[in-house]
Amino acid sequence: MAQWDALVDAALARLASRNLLRATRPIALAPPPAPPETFAGPGPWDRAAVEIQLDRATLHQWLAEGGEATGQEEEVDEKLILFSGNDYMGLSSHPAIRKAAVKAAQEYGMGPRGSALICGYTTYHKLVEESLAELKKKEDCLLCPTGFSANMAVMTALGSVSSLLSVGRKPAEGERIAVFSDALNHASIIDGIRLVERQQEVVAFVYKHCDMHHLDFLLSSCSIEKKVVVTDSLFSMDGDFAPLPELVKLRRKYGFLLVIDDAHGTLVCGENGGGAPELFGCENDIDISVGTLSKAAGCQGGFIVCSNRWKRLIQSRGRSFIFSTALPVPVVASVYAALHVSKKERWRRSVIWRHVQYFASLTKLDLTSPIISIVVGSEEAALRAGRHMLRSGFHVTPIRPPTVPQNSCRLRITLSASHSLDDIKRLVDALSPWLPDKHDEQTYVMASKL
Numbered sequence: 001m002a003q004w005d006a007l008v009d010a011a012l013a014r015l016a017s018r019n020l021l022r023a024t025r026p027i028a029l030a031p032p033p034a035p036p037e038t039f040a041g042p043g044p045w046d047r048a049a050v051e052i053q054l055d056r057a058t059l060h061q062w063l064a065e066g067g068e069a070t071g072q073e074e075e076v077d078e079k080l081i082l083f084s085g086n087d088y089m090g091l092s093s094h095p096a097i098r099k100a101a102v103k104a105a106q107e108y109g110m111g112p113r114g115s116a117l118i119c120g121y122t123t124y125h126k127l128v129e130e131s132l133a134e135l136k137k138k139e140d141c142l143l144c145p146t147g148f149s150a151n152m153a154v155m156t157a158l159g160s161v162s163s164l165l166s167v168g169r170k171p172a173e174g175e176r177i178a179v180f181s182d183a184l185n186h187a188s189i190i191d192g193i194r195l196v197e198r199q200q201e202v203v204a205f206v207y208k209h210c211d212m213h214h215l216d217f218l219l220s221s222c223s224i225e226k227k228v229v230v231t232d233s234l235f236s237m238d239g240d241f242a243p244l245p246e247l248v249k250l251r252r253k254y255g256f257l258l259v260i261d262d263a264h265g266t267l268v269c270g271e272n273g274g275g276a277p278e279l280f281g282c283e284n285d286i287d288i289s290v291g292t293l294s295k296a297a298g299c300q301g302g303f304i305v306c307s308n309r310w311k312r313l314i315q316s317r318g319r320s321f322i323f324s325t326a327l328p329v330p331v332v333a334s335v336y337a338a339l340h341v342s343k344k345e346r347w348r349r350s351v352i353w354r355h356v357q358y359f360a361s362l363t364k365l366d367l368t369s370p371i372i373s374i375v376v377g378s379e380e381a382a383l384r385a386g387r388h389m390l391r392s393g394f395h396v397t398p399i400r401p402p403t404v405p406q407n408s409c410r411l412r413i414t415l416s417a418s419h420s421l422d423d424i425k426r427l428v429d430a431l432s433p434w435l436p437d438k439h440d441e442q443t444y445v446m447a448s449k450l
Helices: 002-017 044-049 056-064 095-108 116-120 123-135 147-164 187-198 212-221 244-254 308-317 329-344 347-363 379-391 421-434
Strands: 051-053 079-082 140-144 177-182 202-207 227-232 257-261 288-292 302-306 371-377 409-414
Touching: 002 147, 002 308, 044 051, 056 379, 079 421, 095 329, 123 140, 123 302, 123 329, 140 147, 140 308, 147 177, 147 187, 147 202, 147 257, 147 288, 147 302, 147 308, 177 187, 177 212, 187 202, 187 227, 202 212, 212 227, 212 244, 227 244, 244 257, 302 308, 347 421, 371 379, 371 421, 379 409, 379 421, 409 421
Parallel strands: 177 202, 177 227, 227 257, 257 288
Antiparallel strands: 051 079, 140 302, 288 302, 371 409
């Protein structure tokens, strides 16, 4: 990727000539306490990650959604099993994460309140960045307030390359960056591309979902020299993986920059929790990887792992990073603990994938991840299915437009290490009206290495 390295170096030189390069200056805090206690199996705290309760007003408001209200209050259990969250590892309720947040809050309150470039960046933030860079096998890392802001920062920094190299004018179309985006990418990627496209810094191309023939055609037909391909690694609404090995082959053919959003793969996939790139053995072929700390890490925040030169550019031009307050110290301390627990309690990843296999065996569905979409069709049908799940004791939110297209409304189910086999069995029983006949003969392929 010598071409992209040279482009970024040239952009950094332009910023340096105008005194616009920015860097974080960490505020020193006492080192974190000794590594937290970890466990060989689930504890009672794990149930807190999946057992929730709604107040009666919220419960009846949900039941009335969609115009089915009877005017009489139903007797429905307010206690529910959560099957719609993203806490795949069940870490949000782990004692180590709780203790880390409490101890940091007692010592530092929320910590310095300001953007990372002003005063919000501390040695705790630096430790987490180093841990994430090591996990993802990348040179450097940049913490962001959310995964959404991380994707926005990457896109605006990308767009700035063409502007910085077109001194004193808008870049001509051939000087812009061609960005090729999967049709089902996350909204944060889409919004970031729209922003830099509006600023006339990039030209956007959308390829059919996971269709490498279409992407190959678009790449071969594009005369713009600077090319970027961006994709989710594990798609949040369909639960399927991007074909990373095929993308890597195309990257070698065309020399594009490969950017992925590994929000749902981080800590879930791969032996070490390194995400989809580790699972598919292509960590060295991913140029920039965006992730979140609010899903499998059970905490809050986003991050970008990349080379040092890309980090310098993003923290100098990524506006959603520059103009956002940094993560509070207790949150960062909890993330640091979560990364340690994830490394030591590997059994949690194994449990997630055993749950996927168990759900597949019960339903005869061909599953590839802990994200399971049961497409029911219309919005009315989805609301009706959601009410049925609520009455059955499960929190499963109907997904409707604009999150998904019209007539592809669905129940989106996520499996966690904190669920029990009985939870899953009862869920499948409740889902039976929307599942294929269990006696249908189907073939499933469950990748054991997952």
